Amino acid sequence: MPVDGIAPSPKKRLYLFDIDGTLITSGGAGETSYREAVGEFLGTLAPLEGLNFAGNTDTGLARGVLLAAGKEPTREAIMGLHDTYLAILADRIHRHQGNLLPGIIPLLDCLKERPDAVLALLTGNLAAGAELKLTHYGVWHYFAFGAFADDHHERNQLGPVAASRAFEEHGEDFTPDRIYVIGDTPRDIECGKAFGAFTVAVATGKYSREELSSHHPDFLFDDFSDADAVLAAIAPLQD
Numbered sequence: 001m002p003v004d005g006i007a008p009s010p011k012k013r014l015y016l017f018d019i020d021g022t023l024i025t026s027g028g029a030g031e032t033s034y035r036e037a038v039g040e041f042l043g044t045l046a047p048l049e050g051l052n053f054a055g056n057t058d059t060g061l062a063r064g065v066l067l068a069a070g071k072e073p074t075r076e077a078i079m080g081l082h083d084t085y086l087a088i089l090a091d092r093i094h095r096h097q098g099n100l101l102p103g104i105i106p107l108l109d110c111l112k113e114r115p116d117a118v119l120a121l122l123t124g125n126l127a128a129g130a131e132l133k134l135t136h137y138g139v140w141h142y143f144a145f146g147a148f149a150d151d152h153h154e155r156n157q158l159g160p161v162a163a164s165r166a167f168e169e170h171g172e173d174f175t176p177d178r179i180y181v182i183g184d185t186p187r188d189i190e191c192g193k194a195f196g197a198f199t200v201a202v203a204t205g206k207y208s209r210e211e212l213s214s215h216h217p218d219f220l221f222d223d224f225s226d227a228d229a230v231l232a233a234i235a236p237l238q239d
Contacts, residue, residue: 010238014174016122018183021205027096037085055187057124059153103224121146159195189215
């Protein structure tokens with residue numbers, strides 16, 4: 001009940017966005033940079049054979065390629081590969097034809113203005129790589145915090161990290177029923193389900209609507225071009 005005629009504030013929801021294939025396409029800058037970095041750092045591209053970039057983390061990729069090359073995935077080795085990758089990405093991001101995906105700016109603008117919505121990232125990118133990409137495409141400022149590949153090499157471990165950072169930033173405990181994990185791969189769906197969050201899949205990446213549907217996300221969109229319809233589904237107004 002309202003106290004002294006003042007209605008209680010609605011409980012905030014936490015919206016955790018993936019980057020590649022969800023917010024942007026970098027025109028291949030990220031994957032090409034990683035492949036080039038592996039070649040430069042290890043002297044061969046062979047360790048990349050069979051590795052799936054979609055939905056993976058940069059740290060998970062690093063561990064995979066180092067092990068495939070017969071090298072111990074020590075902190076120093078992983079950092080060395082990452083430093084090489086980030087230096088290449090900083091150059092390549094300007095040379096590839098990428099873009100924001102449909103409806104992203106209207107969707108982010110609407111959520112940013114809502115007092116009951118908190119925007120953050122949950123991504124397999126390194127924090128520095130995420131900043132490079134999203135600054136280039138003009139949307140880094142929408143996100144005050146996030147969970148990144150720096151935090152854990154397994155994507156399914158990143159949800160609780162993001163929730164913990166949301167508590168630090170807002171002093172509010174975001175229970176899984178108020179968290180939405182938004183991404184374009186089955187791994188994003190799996191990540192959200194791993195800690196009980198709502199899962200929002202969008203078919204703007206490498207996976208079709210049918211492929212994503214088989215993993216049973218809570219919400220599924222072809223794209224976010226109809227921001228009003230997306231908001232009505234995942235961010236209904238609260239009493």
